[in-house]
Amino acid sequence: MERSHEEPDEGACAAGPAGAGPPDRAARRAAARAALRGVAAEGSGRRVSDVLPLGLASVDAHLPGGGLGLGRPHEIAPLVEGDEPCALGFGLALLARRLDQVAGEALLVVAPGHPTPYGHGLAGLGLDPGRVLLMEAGSDAEVYLALEEALRAGSLPALAGFVGDGLSLKQGRRLQLAAEAAGPLLLILRPARAEAPNGAATRWRIAAGGGARDRFGCLAGPRWRAHLDRCRNGRPGTWLLEWDHAAHRFGLPDALAGHPPAARLAGG
Amino acid sequence: MAVAALGSGGLRLTAVDARAHALGLRPGEPLGRVQARIGTPLRVHPADPEADAAALLRLCLWAQRYTPLVAPFGAAEGGEGLFLDVAGASHLLGGEAGLMADLAGRLSAHAIPACIALADTPGAAFALARHGRDGTIAAPGANAASLRALPVEALRLEPETVAALKRLGLRRIGALADAARAPLARRFGEALLTRLDQALGLRAEPLAPLGEAISYGAARGFLEPIGRQETIVATAQRLMGEIAPRLEADGLGACALRLTLHRVDDALRALDLGLAEPTRCPEHVGRLLRLRLDRLGPDLDAGFGFETVRLDVTGTGAMPARQGALARLAEPETTALARLADALGQRLGRRVIRLEVRESHLPERADVLVPWGAVRAGGTPLPNGRARVRASAPGEGCDVSGEAAPLTPPLSRTEEGARRAVRSILPPRSSGHGDPEPVTRVVLHWPGPEEGLRPRPLVLFERSEAAEEVIALAPEGPPERFRWRRRLHRVAHAEGPERIAPEWWRGLGKGSPDKTRDYYVVECESGRRLWLYRDGAHAPGEPAGWFVHGLFA
Known part of the structure; x- marks a missing residue:
């Protein structure tokens, strides 16, 4: 591994100021990484897209670039049947985080079988329903058509498609090609059973966390157990996440400090 | 041939054709007696009022070739004909006589038996057509004279009134017009005098035309019929280019368009395009039309080709002139979004919708789905300058039939049941007279948890689902255990109750008003949270x- 780092390193050094002393090892490695990234980006003709960080160092460290890549499809599914509202809530929380950063609207394209979110429930998650556009599609094919059309138009910063079957390899590729130019946050929500190999950049499975209480012992905000099953150029992991609807921020449960087994489960 | 329907005392004839008429058959006779009386076999069809109405509507659409104001007969006229308001339109066919001759010729060419009359008022025209000589043209101002000899049933009266008048010896309209009015009003009520005045032109009678008169439109005829999609799109684009300067002069943009294609064999194809934002751009219209025709595919059925293409603006919205930026040619965000909404609408036939909050404590009535574009994203209603929108949802109404969908109010979640496909959608809000429609019970703000609102679920069922085998520790407390969707759920934590009372004004007419509900937020042992309620205290x-x-x- 060390040898492979040397070669671009030499090039980076040659390009750098000649008068400098022997460069620090970490700095050399960083320079080499930057050079490699540039080469990769040039080679494929793509620009290095931005990311949407989840705002938690322990989660973002698992994701390439420190967040969910914009302009790539991300798949979210419930862990088992019955966790659908949690998966929906996690996806909408991500949309809310994205809309917090940029102006514009989010488009949800809903295939039959998925419930339409309730407006007051959206507001309770911190997602302004006035900034959410909905479309009820008749089939999965229509969902993908609508998403591609919206991606090509390039005017929406966040998109989510709720499909009845898993994202297929072909559809994932098509979506990625359409999304590359605009670079929005693109989420695909599928039911628990429809699992298929696909071209999603990350694949999440969400289950109910449960037990979130505020200091008075009342029910606090939503808590999910998020499994990152697949992540291209990243590492999978499992976390217990809480969502703060007012600050649009994910958090790790406080109570874990005094609960070692739960903290181990939550990972880091 | 005759048509029969179930009347008083069994089947009765409702309509007869010319040969049956010659045999002495009349509508209203019992079918059994007729069959016994005439020796010849009679072909009898069951009456189909819906098909009759649809056929009349088609005829009305066709008759719009003469004048934009066409109204089908209502219930009072028997629903078997149509009014044409030819004021200002007759000179196109060589005067009133020319128009009537043309109309009669075309109708007889299609084997539609018709009686046509022309008079100053709809009432007089109806009387002359039904009870006068076919083809009568009453001279302007000579209404009363031409009506005098007609029987009183020509006035569209109730049968009982007609019978009573005949008993009194008032058989002709002339006699009725000469009689003293006060005793007539006392004896027969206001309806008789209203009808008489309407026929004589002393009282105005508004017609209910099919569609509003269209002020912006253009048409193009072709010597050689066209049938290719590109040609249709190019023609429509050029027509829009003709209309655009007129719209621009009035500061308007098109919100709804109708493309009418006249086929060589006299069939009509109408396509309605609804737009999310007013536009005047011919390229945009052409693009949407292309998407729509792509979706329609062979359903368009060009046959031997279209000889006339007509583009009408059926709905307009204010579109004030905007100062263009010199340096930046970027268009505002909403326009890009409107284009996307239009493209999705035409390509998939589905509209982009929004959630809108309603002021109601009942959760299922607290939000509705409305099409995007009715109110802008910022939350301010569209300026209502001279906006006009037809009473049908544009873009959704007619595909190829030319029939418009009726205006339907938004359904709340409970009323709509499980039918997602027919979820109704409000047309863009507008008013006919320029003053803004009073908007009541619409708040454009979503109250959040910070404002003291109790938590609301992310998914609300359209119909609440029964929980069974509920065990509660206290009879008025939250449940400890329940079975829902065939699975047993144990409650780990419950919060509540939040009592939501039904709206008192909704249960008034019904026998059993809705009950008060006590809502609990319940966390099961699996960690999932549900929203349960007990129906009634x-x-x-x-x-x-x-x-x-x-x-x-």
């Missing part, structure tokens, strides 16, 4: 009904 000796109404994230 606790009453001793009465089993409580529990329902799951929503799911939290």
Whole structure:
């Protein structure tokens, strides 16, 4: 591994100021990484897209670039049947985080079988329903058509498609090609059973966390157990996440400090 | 041939054709007696009023070739004909006589028996057509004279009134017009004099035309019929280019367009395009039309080709001139979004919708789905300058039939049941007279948890689902255990109740008003949160009904 780092390193050094002393090892490695990234980006003709960080160092460290890549499809599914509202809530929380950063609207394209979110429930998650556009599609094919059309138009910063079957390899590729130019946050929500190999950049499975209480012992905000099953150029992991609807921020449960087994489960 | 329907005392004839008429058959006779009286076999069809109405509507659409104001007969006229308001339109066919001759010729060419009359008022024209000589043209101002000899039933009166008038010896309209008015009004009520005045032109009678008169439109005829999609799109684009300067002069943009294609064999194809934002751009219209025709595919059925293409603006919206930026050619965000909404609408036939909050404590009535574009994203209603929108949802109404969908109010979640496909959608809000429509009970702000609102679920069921085998520790407390969707759920934590009372004005007409609901947020041992309610307050000796109404994230 060390040898492979040397070669671009030499090039980076040659390009750098000649008068400098022997460069620090970490700095050399960083320079080499930057050079490699540039080469990769040039080679494929793509620009290095931005990311949407989840705002938690322990989660973002698992994701390439420190967040969910914009302009790539991300798949979210419930862990088992019955966790659908949690998966929906996690996806909408991500949309809310994205809309917090940029102006514009989010488009949800809903295939039959998925419930339409309730407006007051959206507001309770911190997602302004006035900034959410909905479309009820008749089939999965229509969902993908609508998403591609919206991606090509390039005017929406966040998109989510709720499909009845898993994202297929072909559809994932098509979506990625359409999304590359605009670079929005693109989420695909599928039911628990429809699992298929696909071209999603990350694949999440969400289950109910449960037990979130505020200091008075009342029910606090939503808590999910998020499994990152697949992540291209990243590492999978499992976390217990809480969502703060007012600050649009994910958090790790406080109570874990005094609960070692739960903290181990939550990972880091 | 005759048509029969179930009347008083069995089947009765409702309509007869010319040969049956010659045999002495009349509508209203019992079918059994008729069959016994005439020796010849009679072909009898069951009456189909809906098909009759549809056929009349088609005829009305066709008759719009003469004048834009066409109104089908209502219930009072028997629903078997149509009014044409030819004022200002007759000179196109060589005067009134020319128009009537043309109309009669075309109708007889299609084997439609018709009686045509022309007079100053709809009432007089109806009387002359039904009871006068076919083809009568009453001279302007000579209404009263031409009507005098006609029987009183020509006035569109109730049969009982007609019978009573005949008993009194008032058989002709002339006699009725000469009689003293006060005794007539006292004896027969206002209806008789209203009808008489309407026929004589002393009282105005508004017609209910099919569509509003269209002020912006253009048409192009072709010597050689066209049938290719590109040609149709190019023609429509050029027509829009003709209309655009007129719209621009009035500061308007098109919100709804109708493309009418006249086929060589006299069939009509109408395509309605609804737009999210007013536009004047021919390229945009052409693009949407292309998407629409792509979706329609062979359903368009060009046959031997279209000889006339007509583009009408059926709905307009204010579109004030905007100062263009010199340096930046970027268009505002909403326009890009409107284009996307239009493209999706035409390509998939589905509209982009929004959630809108309604002021109601009942959760299922607290939000509705409205099409995007009715109110802008910022939350301010569209300026209502001279906006006009037809009373049908544009873009959704007619595909190829030329029939418009009726205006339907938005359904709340409970009323709509499980039919997602027919979820109704409000047309863009507008008013006919320029003053803004009073908007009541619409708030454009979503109250959040910070404002003291109790938590609301992320998913609300359209119909709440019953929870069974509910065990509660206290009879008026939250459940400990329940079965829902065939699975047993144990409650780890419950919060509540939040009592939501029904709106008192909604249960007034019904026998059993809705009950008060006590809502609980319940966390199961699996960690999932549900929104349960007990239907009705606790009453001793009465089993409580529990329902799951929503799911939290």
